[in-house]
Amino acid sequence: MLGKINSFETMGLVDGPGIRFVVFMQGCELRCIYCHNPDTWDKNSYTQEIFPSELVEKIKRYKPYFGDDGGVTFSGGEPLLQPMFLLECLKLCKENGIHTALDTAGFGFGNYDEILKYTDLVILDIKAVEEDEYKYLTGQNMNNFKVFLNACQKNNTPLWIRQVIIPQINDDEKHIYLLKNFIKTLKNVKKVELLPYKTIGAIKYKTLNIKYRLDSVPEMDEEKCKQLENLLLKK
Secondary structure (H helix, E strand, C coil): CCEEEEEEEEEECCCCCCCEEEEEECCCCCCCCCCCCHHHCCCCCCCEEECHHHHHHHHHCCHHHHCCCCEEEEECCCHHHCHHHHHHHHHHHHHCCCEEEEEECCCCCCCHHHHHHCCCEEEEECCCCCHHHHHHHHCCCCHHHHHHHHHHHHCCCCEEEEEEECCCCCCCHHHHHHHHHHHHCCCCEEEEEEEECCCCCHHHHHHHCCCCCCCCCCCCCHHHHHHHHHHHHCC
């Protein structure tokens, strides 16, 4: 069983608790207008293939760095698009006492209950909480996302919630209150973060000859994003 991997990061500091070994898996069904990794979209375009045992051996070599406070994060692309490979990697990580996290938009091919048995944390990227806006931002409907979210709730999986805040699209109080009310319906939420939109990925679109739909949109002001996050977290 081979997995398609785009790249690795050996000292990730924003991809879960502690220091993380981050596996960026290839393939994504969403076409988020602010995505900064369009090179991960095509599931048939990848930098390398690897067996689960090979990958976990690679991860284990970094255990002295991330120790008990860190671990491995499977990101992408969308890790849930390679469910059997992902599952085997998660099992092997748990056998070796490695904390496991999924950084995901929740848009995969199922087998979620089995995957979540071996997942210590889900970092869930919420694109939008209303159907029309979700489709505008991603090109897909919310059905798959809801199925995965329901699995997280059923399995009582710890959640970190993240949302990218984009000027002129969702950087107002209305959107913050919609997100706040949505989060109130979820259990086991351990952390909530708003991420300011960055233009860092725009150059990749030119390289790949893909139209960048946010050309005229500036980066999100970090101070305003923090103010919105404070409003979101205010009780």
